[in-house]
Amino acid sequence: METCLKEELNTSLLTAVGHARGGCISQGWSYATDRGRVFVKINHRPEARKMFDGEAASLEAILKTHTVKVPRPIKVANIPSDGAVLIMEHLDMNPLSIYAAVLGEQLADLHLHNQKLGRKLWKERTTIGMPGNNSEDVQFVDQFGFHVETCCGYIPQVNEWQSDWVTFFTCQRLQPQMDLIEKVYGDREVQELWSQLQLIVPALFCDLEIIPALLHGDLWEGNVAEENSGPVLFDPASFYGHSEYELAIGKMIGEHCETFYSAYHQKIPRAPGFKKRLKLYQLFHALNNWNHFGLAYRPLSLKLMRHLLNSL
Numbered sequence: 001m002e003t004c005l006k007e008e009l010n011t012s013l014l015t016a017v018g019h020a021r022g023g024c025i026s027q028g029w030s031y032a033t034d035r036g037r038v039f040v041k042i043n044h045r046p047e048a049r050k051m052f053d054g055e056a057a058s059l060e061a062i063l064k065t066h067t068v069k070v071p072r073p074i075k076v077a078n079i080p081s082d083g084a085v086l087i088m089e090h091l092d093m094n095p096l097s098i099y100a101a102v103l104g105e106q107l108a109d110l111h112l113h114n115q116k117l118g119r120k121l122w123k124e125r126t127t128i129g130m131p132g133n134n135s136e137d138v139q140f141v142d143q144f145g146f147h148v149e150t151c152c153g154y155i156p157q158v159n160e161w162q163s164d165w166v167t168f169f170t171c172q173r174l175q176p177q178m179d180l181i182e183k184v185y186g187d188r189e190v191q192e193l194w195s196q197l198q199l200i201v202p203a204l205f206c207d208l209e210i211i212p213a214l215l216h217g218d219l220w221e222g223n224v225a226e227e228n229s230g231p232v233l234f235d236p237a238s239f240y241g242h243s244e245y246e247l248a249i250g251k252m253i254g255e256h257c258e259t260f261y262s263a264y265h266q267k268i269p270r271a272p273g274f275k276k277r278l279k280l281y282q283l284f285h286a287l288n289n290w291n292h293f294g295l296a297y298r299p300l301s302l303k304l305m306r307h308l309l310n311s312l
């Protein structure tokens with residue numbers, strides 16, 4: 001493994017620094033190298049290469065917006081035995097505390113970034129003498145999806161481009177989770193609820209204009225931190241989607257402090273129907289957790305489905 005890392009990084013120095021860090025999905029180590037300190041995530045699953053290619057592409061996309069700090073990806077490589085590594089910039093991170101409000105503002109900036117590009121492009125196209133050629137480093141995106149698959153956990157997400165958000169979320173987020181549950185558990189009750197629920201999903205989005213926003217895509221408290229100089233996000237599973245989707249997982253797993261939400265909503269106010277849609281978005285994460293961690297997430301999934309069915 002160390003020989004492989006030395007080759008990939010073209011470094012003669014490779015000294016492990018500090019402790020191994022284990023997330024739920026991968027293992028991580030920091031190393032001192034000729035090019036400075038790096039953080040290496042290692043995963044031995046068959047999906048590891050796809051996971052890490054998606055994570056690296058997500059980090060690149062967020063970096064290009066210059067809105068919120070994420071570690072700079074350096075390389076994704078296969079490892080000789082099995083699996084893959086993602087090598088990235090090492091950051092000295094502490095739990096989020098004093099920068100919660102700054103993170104709220106910066107996350108809103110990330111979500112507004114594509115919208116701003118769209119406005120700029122429209123202005124250029126409608127102003128005589130301006131090129132209007134979408135020539136920024138990051139281009140305006142008018143659909144939902146992403147250019148590569150990204151994994152929320154280790155399950156790949158269907159990121160094919162789609163112009164309608166409700167279709168995207170129903171067919172490319174909820175349906176694949178339902179299909180996995182059907183395959184592994186053959187759960188009739190959940191399938192019956194789903195057949196009713198999918199009919200009413202569009203009603204949750206009445207009169208709402210949704211402009212694709214670049215999302216972190218897996219924003220739970222375990223993927224949020226701060227350095228001495230400001231907040232940091234890591235471990236993204238990005239795609240262009242509805243900005244409200246991003247807030248669902250934090251609400252489900254534990255409250256980020258209120259200062260985070262109020263700073264965020266000063267820039268992106270809650271739209272009518274926000275609370276109900278949050279439940280719908282929480283349903284995705286409950287199902288995704290069920291597919292990763294098992295039946296303990298079934299009661300929450302059923303509860304959210306019944307709640308949504310009864311609320312309309």
Ligand SMILES: Nc1ncnc2c1ncn2[C@@H]1O[C@H](COP(=O)(O)OP(=O)(O)OP(=O)(O)O)[C@@H](O)[C@H]1O
Nearest residue numbers: 021022023024025026028039071089090091234235
């Ligand atoms: N660039 C980095 N520099 C230093 N430490 C990092 C870096 N990225 C991640 N870490 C540390 O490693 C831990 C695990 O990383 P990460 O969350 O990316 O792993 P994972 O297994 O994909 O996560 P999850 O549990 O969210 O599925 C983090 O909690 C963090 O402490």
